[in-house]
Amino acid sequence: MSIIKNSIRCNICKDVVESTHVHDYVKCKCGRVAADGGREYLRRSFTLPTDYEEMSIDDSCDDAVSFIRVVGEELVIAGYPGGDRAVILANIRKMIKELAKLKNKKQKRTKK
Numbered sequence: 001m002s003i004i005k006n007s008i009r010c011n012i013c014k015d016v017v018e019s020t021h022v023h024d025y026v027k028c029k030c031g032r033v034a035a036d037g038g039r040e041y042l043r044r045s046f047t048l049p050t051d052y053e054e055m056s057i058d059d060s061c062d063d064a065v066s067f068i069r070v071v072g073e074e075l076v077i078a079g080y081p082g083g084d085r086a087v088i089l090a091n092i093r094k095m096i097k098e099l100a101k102l103k104n105k106k107q108k109r110t111k112k
């Protein structure tokens with residue numbers, strides 16, 4: 001299994017944090033929960049396990065792809081067992097934008 005995105009959402013302040021590298025310890029706005037470990041491992045700091053919603057993505061689950069569908073020009077989550085769909089969709093859209101940005105950068109570089 002490899003980690004694609006190491007992220008949690010605080011259920012108290014609703015802040016979404018992402019640990020992007022192995023020693024990247026990121027606290028939410030209210031400081032109740034934190035994510036650490038980047039793409040190496042998922043480490044969580046919390047008071048109660050219900051303090052946060054897991055937002056991480058890894059490559060172990062085929063369903064991670066099949067539950068997302070394109071309907072018209074929109075991304076739609078079909079049959080996801082839990083979590084906040086609006087937050088998940090927002091994250092997916094953000095990732096698509098990031099990918100588009102990276103592709104643009106690459107194209108600019110190859111043009112030079």
Ligand SMILES: [Zn+2]
Binds near residue numbers: 010012029030031033
């Ligand atoms: Zn918080």
